[in-house]
Amino acid sequence: MKTYIEERAIEVAKFMIHTNATVRETAKKFGISKSTVHKDITDRVERIDPELAQSVRRVLEVNKAERHIRGGMATKEKYLHRLKG
Helix, strand or coil, X not given: CCHHHHXXXXXXXXXXXXXXXXXXXXXXXXCCCHHXXXXXXXXXXXXXXXXXXXXXXXXHHXXXXXXXXXXXHHHHHHHHHHHHC
16 A cells, blocks of 8 residues: 555544544545545554554444434524525
């Protein structure tokens, strides 16, 4: 694996852990696709640093468990703005 890819994978994982960011937020911050973020944090980091991978996996699991709540809040906001506008 190329060095810059390994470095990016580590940076992505550390960012997600420190900010509890979602995959979408992380992709936007680093200017990469959601698929690349997911590949970085599930495959590449696992090979590079298993402990870091375990930590980022916990963040990913929390985000996955909460995504239905965020989706519901986004839908609520969408319709509240339609009623006001």
